[in-house]
Amino acid sequence: MTPLLETRALSKHFGGLHVTNDVNFTLAAGEIHCLIGPNGAGKSTFFRLLLGEYTPERGQILYAGEDITALKPFARIRRGMSVKFQVPGIFPSLSVAHNLEIALQHHLEGASLGAEIRRLLAFLNLSAAASERAGNLSHGQKQWLEIGMAISLKPRLLLLDEPTAGMSPDETFATGAMVQALNRDGVAVLAIEHDMAFVRQIAQRVTVLHVGRIFAQGTTDAIIADERVAAIYLGETDAPPLRSVADA
Incomplete structure (x- = not known):
């Protein structure tokens, strides 16, 4: 192969x-x-x-x-291809959900966009932090958020x-x-x-x-x-x- x-x-x-x-x-x-x-x-x-x-x-x-x-x-x-670097490249002043929305906005819209954000939040163990500023997350949570942004592109x-x-x-x-x-x-x-x-x-x-x-x-x-x-x-x-x- x-x-x-x-x-x-x-x-x-x-x-x-x-x-x-x-x-x-x-x-x-x-x-x-x-x-x-x-x-x-x-x-x-x-x-x-x-x-x-x-x-x-x-x-x-x-x-x-x-x-x-x-x-x-x-x-x-x-x-x-998609990448997540060692230092998280998130938008710290925006909410966790908004960070994911930015990553997804060119691929989905409307109800589909909202559903995918909720799915990613659950997958990343970040549902309870959806409305929090990303900059207030723990270090590990910031890493998870950037993983979510990287996989939003559905990479191979x-x-x-x-x-x-x-x-x-x-x-x-x-x-x-x-x-x-x-x-x-x-x-x-x-x-x-x-x-x-x-x-x-x-x-x-x-x-x-x-x-x-x-x-x-x-x-x-x-x-x-x-x-x-x-x-x-x-x-x-x-x-x-x-x-x-x-x-x-």
């Missing part, structure tokens, strides 16, 4: 530093895939390449078999940049349950994440990036059991080879 997302020899450097170095990556339709790695591994740069915010020096990005390497970010979104692929950063364990678990529910509805998810409890909860496959390269790939259990993965988090490995961890 054609992967939903694929990169071929994707490379990006800033000056003499290769932040993304010949990355060959695939994500299947309907898959939940987590991207992990130590700080400076190139995870955020890889995301921005996927979104079209950075232009690669070489390599390709394919989405549903189409070469999108040269497409602008808005064109990628129109094809079914949702990119999540550290969605549980700063959350309590209960909020993290609830976020994982949301991601799993979206996936059951057919949404593929690629998430950058450091919280291994969250990764274990949601990931069907995990890729480890290190110094701009893919270091290991496999199931969560296989990745956690790999002593070399632990070593790069402790700073004990400088130049690892590409490895493929067999599925557990």
